Amino acid sequence: MRILTWNVNSIRLRLEQLRRLNALWSPDVLCLQETKVDDPLFPKEALAALGFTHQAIWGMKSYNGVAIAAKLPLTDVQTKAWCGRQDCRHLMAQINGIQLHCLYVPAGGDIPDPALNEKFAHKLAFLDEIALWFAGLDAARPMAVLGDFNVAPLPTDVWSHKQMLKVVSHTPVEVARLDAFQASLGWVDAVRHFIPPEEQLYSWWSYRAADWAASNRGRRLDHIWVTKSLLPRLRQALVLRDTRSWQPPSDHVPVMVEIA
């Protein structure tokens, strides 16, 4: 089973790319973030035409929005609201015996100080809340949490560790929060399981570069973590970098794992 996560930055603008992605890689499950559409306007038929007939969606107008679309039945669909906000960032569903968590962590604004920046405070509180909640789940259960975590934890997850230390997404305080979240249930980073942590690896490149590939100032913000019980069944992990050039591009690229 191939499970793919992608921050699409508007699903309605990315339908042709999802078609192309499906033709090339045949994912069985799509976990999408930043769909940016209210549920009644979600393109259900377009995804169903690609074979993703089972859909769980939680969207809102203009901002955020998560969706799980699958070629296999989804059960036990639930949404989770964190920090007292119904802001469409966490959607869960059971598929093929695996519980999937599609997650969109707040970006956190520009100033990496919770006292000066309410968005950064929200991001830290969000990571604290989900870590506490996941710590209460059964770690023996086959689960995956995947999505745009908006944190690049490793020095090799950013183009310049030194220059990024004071930039939101790579500050030590965020990385510590993400590490605590990962420790909450002993999550295994399925992508770094295959691609060594010594290797530079990105899943996002800013729109604000004349040539994203030439400057290559990327960050690895999108992640797939699995519980230890799934580790023996992991077959491969891929970051579909080329899609960053597909027109019109999202600023994120899809990340995919295969589970036997």
Add this chain to the structure above:
DNA sequence: ATGGTGGATGCTCCA
């Protein structure tokens, strides 16, 4: 130190 782009919306916010 600065501004650079893109998406949805509607005279601005968010990434």
